Structures are given as C-alpha cells and as structure tokens.
Amino acid sequence: MRPHSAAPLRLVAILWTVAWAVILAVLAAPGVADDTPDHELRLWKDASGSFQVRAKLIERTDEAVRLRKTDGKEISVPLAKLSQADQEYVDKATAPKPVIEVPERERRGLRRGDPSKSAGANKPLPDTGRSIDPGIDPVTGDFEPDPHNFVAVAELGSVPVCDTDAYDAVSAPKPADAACSKVLVSVGRHVITQPNDAKGRIYLVDWKQRRADPVWEVGKKLELLDHDPDSGRSVFTEGMDGLGRGGEIVVAEGLATGEGKILFRRTL
Structure with a gap:
C-alpha cells in the first residue's frame, strides 16, 4: 500500500495562509474604516477638463476641498480649480442644514376647562372689621402696638404619630x-x-x-x-x-x- 502524499495538504495550508493575508491587508488598508461624512463617491474634474479623479468629499475649507481617492489616499484641491459642476456640488453638500422648528408640546397632567366652583366663594375672608387708608385717613393719637399675650410653651418632647416610609x-x-x-x-x-x-x-x-x-x-x-x-x-x-x-x-x-x-x- 502506497502512503498518502502530503503535498495536497501543504498546498491547502498555503492557500489558506494567502487568503488570510489578503483579508488582513484589505482590512488594514487606508479608507476602509470610513468615519467621514456620508458623501457620495463621484468623478471630480478640474476647470480645464484635463484632470479628473474618482474620490469622495471629506472636508471643505474656505479655499480648498479635501478628497479621498479609491485607494485611500487623500488630496487637497483648490476650489477655484474645480469645474463649475463640482463647485456647485460642494456648495450643496456642505450647506448648513435648515433648522426644523418643533412646536412646543402642550403641558400634560393639567385639567382643562373652567375652574370648579368654590364652596366658599361668597364668604368674606377673616379680618378685624376695621380698615384704614394710610394715604387719606389722618393719624390721631399715639401709636398703639398690637397686644402680645405671652403664654408658656409646652415642654419639649416627642410624640409618635404613625409609621412612615420613603413614599x-x-x-x-x-x-x-x-x-x-x-x-x-x-x-x-x-x-x-x-x-x-x-x-x-x-x-x-x-x-x-x-x-x-x-x-x-x-x-x-x-x-x-x-x-x-x-x-x-x-x-x-x-x-x-x-x-x-x-x-x-x-x-x-x-x-x-x-x-x-x-x-x-x-x-x-
């Protein structure tokens, strides 16, 4: 009986090693982990039409734009050198978003309608039966302070009322x-x-x-x-x-x- 050859097993191992190397290289390549703004990948041209590149808009400044190419490399291009269509795209893509006004929510938990009738609406508030207007009524006689009836306060102590908890x-x-x-x-x-x-x-x-x-x-x-x-x-x-x-x-x-x-x- 002929022993099995180890060559096919070695070939399979080599192929797996190469496959994993390719996967790791792709994951580690620049631009794969994209945390940039969600702008589309498009073809950019300069004003003369002699230069073009497929890239994604990353950032805009007052004078230039930063683009990321398909290989992950980034380039900076002056705004003035872009084509008219590309300049209009940049203006639209980087324009501030409109502010959406959210109407104020109605207060909840409060009752609507007319206030309930009061059981004591027609009853006068307690008073002494005497009123004066300091701006009109003349002051006669000496000022009489309110009487103070000092009464001895009960001794300090504690009185159990009822059992309570945190609620x-x-x-x-x-x-x-x-x-x-x-x-x-x-x-x-x-x-x-x-x-x-x-x-x-x-x-x-x-x-x-x-x-x-x-x-x-x-x-x-x-x-x-x-x-x-x-x-x-x-x-x-x-x-x-x-x-x-x-x-x-x-x-x-x-x-x-x-x-x-x-x-x-x-x-x-």
Whole structure:
C-alpha cells in the first residue's frame, strides 16, 4: 500500500495562509474604516477638463476641498480649480442644514376647562372689621402696638404619630393654638406604580397628653400648608401626584377641635 502524499495538504495550508493575508491587508488598508461624512463617491474634474479623479468629499475649507481617492489616499484641491459642476456640488453638500422648528408640546397632567366652583366663594375672608387708608385717613393719637399675650410653651418632647416610609410626605407641624400645646401635621402618600395606595391624613398632636389623633382622612395624597389658630382655619392640598401636579387646594375649619368641615375647594 502506497502512503498518502502530503503535498495536497501543504498546498491547502498555503492557500489558506494567502487568503488570510489578503483579508488582513484589505482590512488594514487606508479608507476602509470610513468615519467621514456620508458623501457620495463621484468623478471630480478640474476647470480645464484635463484632470479628473474618482474620490469622495471629506472636508471643505474656505479655499480648498479635501478628497479621498479609491485607494485611500487623500488630496487637497483648490476650489477655484474645480469645474463649475463640482463647485456647485460642494456648495450643496456642505450647506448648513435648515433648522426644523418643533412646536412646543402642550403641558400634560393639567385639567382643562373652567375652574370648579368654590364652596366658599361668597364668604368674606377673616379680618378685624376695621380698615384704614394710610394715604387719606389722618393719624390721631399715639401709636398703639398690637397686644402680645405671652403664654408658656409646652415642654419639649416627642410624640409618635404613625409609621412612615420613603413614599410618605410629612408636613412641618403647624401650631393649633396660641400656646403651641397642640399642633397639626399631615402625612401624604403617593406611589406612582400603586395609585390605589394613595392616602392622606392630618393629625392633631397634643404635646401635653403625648398623643396624636387623626382629624382628617382622604383616599389621596394630602399636604397641610398652614393653619391660623385665631380663626381655626387650615389650608391644604389634596390629590397632587408625586411631582406636585394637579390636585385641589382646600380651606377647612375646625381641624384643631376634631370637627373639620370644608369652606373652600378649588381645582389647581
């Protein structure tokens, strides 16, 4: 039996080596990795018609253009020496793109239409019943400063209100009486992924008794903004989302006594 000849195997190995060498040479050749602007490969001519080259526009300056030929080499040609057709192509290819004006998007999340009617639109704001015009009314007598009734403030301490987490917004405490022995504080909850879990409460915190009782509760986010101890009126928001949009502003009275009722409500 004759042994197989190794010549065909050597020939195959040589052919594979040559093929890989050609592939690597093509990949490494200049101009293959093209990161230049997307201009077409075209035939360029000079003004006299005696010179022409197939190349791609790479860059334009005030006086010349830079072209990349099919072999990857780059040349610079003065603009004045190009044919009229080539100069027009350069002007068109390098002209600044027009600015597209995008219309301003409408604000979302806000209600349209007429504002809702207020429950307290016809009620006067609380005042002292006395008004003067400094520009007309004469000043008679000596200036009388407002009386100050200093009342001892309750001792410092802490009162547990309720369990909270990162999704609960707790308001600053608002004095419910002149002595600051009681304060009002709100806890509002709103989770974007769990809208049904939204809720809000206002608590009346008694420093002396060291207890907190809920005096207002709704099934949406709530935030207490302020409370006036003299009139017993409070202002707060209901129904705002996690970004502070939408909802309603509410004025109520009687929260400090646990008998709250709405005086005013307006959609934001």
